[in-house]
Amino acid sequence: MFREKVRLLNPEWFRDPSSQLESTLRTPYILKFGISLFLRRLGFKWFASGLVIWIISNNIFISIILGFLTSLIFELFTLKKYYENKALPKHLKNFEQIKVLFEESKISSNSELIKIIDNSVRVSTWGLVNITYVGVSAWGWEIFFKILYPFVTSSKIHYSNLLIGFKNKATDSDQMLWDVAQKKDKENQKIKLEEYLSEFGSKVDDLEISKPTLREQPNLVKKLLELYSETESPAKLIKEQQNKRDMDIQSVSKNLKIPKRLFYLLLKKVQENVALREDRRYYQFIADYYIRVMLIDLGKRLSLKENEIFTKSWDNIKSKT
């Protein structure tokens, strides 16, 4: 039910029913950190600004709506800094801790492994929730720009043309994979592929722990290499889009309804925030591969069939050890 409701907000996730393990292991942490984040980042600001507006206007409806909008605007200006200075560094530090725990898990007892998995899921979910929330800023600025655009320029050029051609973790990943696919020497290609998978192998298709990460799907990796051996470089396409963007910006700047300086200031702010979108998606699931390998190892130790562990509840698994 929780997933169905969230799917309304983000239809790209939760495309299939949730596994027992996802529902009982990660989802409770998502809820816990989600509520805590909401109160910490938005709730108190909403309440405080709403209260001030209520005192001034004496209208509860207006104070709720304006209070919410005020706190959202505040978030638009502060979230990027929160992401860069707090959420991401903490998430990456936690990720390093998970990698250490992952190595320790290989020689740990079953009960220790349970604790390691629980701890890894807890800290990685903190990052998942906090980094996901930064989307408010990334998408918020784009929506804000989209609404303002007709008042900013009379140009017929689509607003999104001014926001393309930026390198991000998704395009970096594609470029690295493309470079691997171009290697003629198979031994060298194998080494480079391992480097690629170490960095980008935790990519997932959904917020669902039962689904394999890219690194666990050798056939998919092989298909990607085949495909990329015959395509042009992603960096070349990005460069073309960047040139297109620069030309479109020049063209739009000739048809402005606001001062040029203000336009460039607004555009810079939007571009900076929009660039966070795809980077976030990379960092959100960075620990999934390690957590899945530990879970599969635990399943083997408990004599469960392949992938059977994902059909059990976390309490059920803990009771078996």
Added chain:
Amino acid sequence: MKYLQSHGIILKVKLKNTKMILKGTPASQGKVKGIGRVVISLDKIDKFKKGDILVTRATSPSWTPFIHASSGVITEFGSSLSHAAIISREYGKPAVVGVKDATELIKDGQTIEMDATNGVITI
């Protein structure tokens, strides 16, 4: 091919020049005609070839190389700010998102025309 019933007799009629129009949200501008490759999940992407039009429910970061290798993208879910839309724009591929039941209405291997600027797909 259509099946029509007339006076208890079932007639198999081949209708020529009948086209189905699907509509969605324009996500990345452009026009393209090509082979629609319906892919529900990445473990079933074997048949996908460079230049195919990717037809799926929604995409995630694992799909970006396929968007890059495609000539266009159609998804059932998402908006102009969804992953498929953003990456398609980055790679300059036409994309239409939020096309209801696209993976059922478009048959794998079917030739389709996309007018992504107006969000129209002709089968």
